[in-house]
Amino acid sequence: MPKRIILLIIDSLMYPALEKAVGEGTAPAFQFFMEKGAVYPNVVTSFPTMSVTVDSSLLTGVYADVHRVPGLVWFHDEEKRLINYGSHVRELWKLGLLRAIDDMLYRLNNEHLSQSIATIHEELAAKGKESASINVLLYRGNTDHPLRLPALLTLFKPFRTRRKTQGARLFTYGSFARIGPSKQNGHFWQRYGFNNRFSVQELIHLIRTDRLPPFTIVYFPDMDKMVHKHGPMDTKGIAQTDKQLQAILNCYPSWEEALRDQCWMIIGDNGQAPIRADRNKALIDLRRLLQPHKVMALKRGVQNDDELVLAVNERMAFIYTLDPQRAPLVKLAEVLQQDDRIDVIAWLEGNIAHVISGVRGGKLMFRPGGAQIDEYEQRWDVQGELGVLDLTISSGRISYGDYPDALARLYSSLTSHRGAFLIASAAPGFEFIGEGSPTHVGGASHGALHRHDSLIPMIVTGTNSAPKHLRVIDLKEWILSLLEEESDETRRSNG
Numbered sequence: 001m002p003k004r005i006i007l008l009i010i011d012s013l014m015y016p017a018l019e020k021a022v023g024e025g026t027a028p029a030f031q032f033f034m035e036k037g038a039v040y041p042n043v044v045t046s047f048p049t050m051s052v053t054v055d056s057s058l059l060t061g062v063y064a065d066v067h068r069v070p071g072l073v074w075f076h077d078e079e080k081r082l083i084n085y086g087s088h089v090r091e092l093w094k095l096g097l098l099r100a101i102d103d104m105l106y107r108l109n110n111e112h113l114s115q116s117i118a119t120i121h122e123e124l125a126a127k128g129k130e131s132a133s134i135n136v137l138l139y140r141g142n143t144d145h146p147l148r149l150p151a152l153l154t155l156f157k158p159f160r161t162r163r164k165t166q167g168a169r170l171f172t173y174g175s176f177a178r179i180g181p182s183k184q185n186g187h188f189w190q191r192y193g194f195n196n197r198f199s200v201q202e203l204i205h206l207i208r209t210d211r212l213p214p215f216t217i218v219y220f221p222d223m224d225k226m227v228h229k230h231g232p233m234d235t236k237g238i239a240q241t242d243k244q245l246q247a248i249l250n251c252y253p254s255w256e257e258a259l260r261d262q263c264w265m266i267i268g269d270n271g272q273a274p275i276r277a278d279r280n281k282a283l284i285d286l287r288r289l290l291q292p293h294k295v296m297a298l299k300r301g302v303q304n305d306d307e308l309v310l311a312v313n314e315r316m317a318f319i320y321t322l323d324p325q326r327a328p329l330v331k332l333a334e335v336l337q338q339d340d341r342i343d344v345i346a347w348l349e350g351n352i353a354h355v356i357s358g359v360r361g362g363k364l365m366f367r368p369g370g371a372q373i374d375e376y377e378q379r380w381d382v383q384g385e386l387g388v389l390d391l392t393i394s395s396g397r398i399s400y401g402d403y404p405d406a407l408a409r410l411y412s413s414l415t416s417h418r419g420a421f422l423i424a425s426a427a428p429g430f431e432f433i434g435e436g437s438p439t440h441v442g443g444a445s446h447g448a449l450h451r452h453d454s455l456i457p458m459i460v461t462g463t464n465s466a467p468k469h470l471r472v473i474d475l476k477e478w479i480l481s482l483l484e485e486e487s488d489e490t491r492r493s494n495g
């Protein structure tokens with residue numbers, strides 16, 4: 001086992017486009033890693049398939065029922081307000097920019113991400129091992145770091161007390177915290193430093209100064225936008241990211257040399273499904289669909305006569321009822337079922353999940369614990385029409401089709417936060433809109449339970465071992481075990 005692990009998360013990296021780019025010869029660095037390591041085209045990510053939820057799962061090894069980051073957008077039942085970590089600037093303004101910045105910059109890591117589960121950085125620190133987090137949205141660790149807030153921001157009340165955060169030992173968070181000496185690429189007009197160039201610059205600084213800790217995690221945000229715009233098979237983003245990987249490999253005397261002391265892991269975070277070009281068909285307008293129910297307006301917040309709140313996560317939506325008498329979940333579900341662009345509609349009754357579909361007939365009910373065992377050794381009690389979630393059961397074993405690890409992922413989302421809500425997930429080709437939602441007509445989008453959104457590739461060099469299951473939630477334990485092996489070997493060679 002090599003000395004260190006470097007994990008690169010490339011937002012919206014997908015296997016078919018990667019294979020195409022490598023075939024066309026436009027991704028030599030990716031090709032190098034793929035030829036020298038193991039390639040897993042289909043790793044299952046968490047649900048909803050949005051970066052904040054996925055990164056939380058990657059760091060903690062659990063789904064949202066435990067880590068408690070339900071999505072990019074969700075409704076906070078105790079505070080009676082919509083949390084939005086920043087899906088679109090327009091929406092942030094409406095929500096009150098300061099509160100949104102506070103949620104994104106501070107509360108996501110320090111309050112929303114559950115304290116009941118340790119992150120990989122915290123577990124490593126407990127074992128006396130350092131780690132680095134570069135531009136990852138979720139970063140919680142044991143080390144206090146000052147946040148460099150723009151002077152203007154510190155005039156406002158919430159930020160007077162929020163001058164520091166708890167991160168990994170080595171910590172880069174855009175323009176708010178950095179490791180290297182150079183501000184280049186890290187200015188506020190460069191998306192506050194949340195761009196690939198700044199991520200790479202900080203990683204290269206660690207390599208050149210020989211300060212790489214046993215575990216480093218680096219986030220590459222840029223490709224997400226390009227895939228949203230140009231569709232899932234776009235290879236421009238891959239070619240561009242490849243140049244940045246080449247810059248990293250070129251820090252070493254030879255590319256081969258880069259592999260010697262390091263185990264490299266390159267993964268995506270979510271897939272994306274194509275969105276149709278016909279605007280009227282592609283966009284599922286939830287406000288129109290759920291008329292005449294009164295939906296909370298973003299700017300005003302909850303008013304007395306509001307009946308519903310919409311939290312739209314692109315191809316997935318949480319729909320909350322504020323008045324279960326006038327707007328019961330079952331009735332709302334039946335309305336959504338009339339739309340054949342919505343393929344999964346789910347809600348809880350007691351501890352039983354109910355699932356129906358606008359595409360497939362029948363109803364499925366399930367709960368955890370029971371006699372049926374799935375591909376991931378999870379036990380379930382499943383009843384009703386299996387086709388709703390494209391499940392097959394043979395001799396008590398459940399296998400998944402279009403919705404990978406569907407039962408655990410859906411159940412985790414239904415129990416990820418308080419409130420009376422249902423989950424809607426769109427079929428490929430479509431996405432939800434509420435007030436001010438970003439749209440990707442003719443491009444691609446994600447958030448849904450479907451395999452298009454849910455499968456990500458992983459490339460691993462420097463070890464022959466693999467995680468217990470090919471899921472994002474199985475990576476933490478695996479990485480910790482690899483780093484443990486390393487300590488054992490060091491101890492043996494020292495003794």
Ligand SMILES: [Zn+2]
Nearest residue numbers: 224225228446
């Ligand atoms: Zn995206």
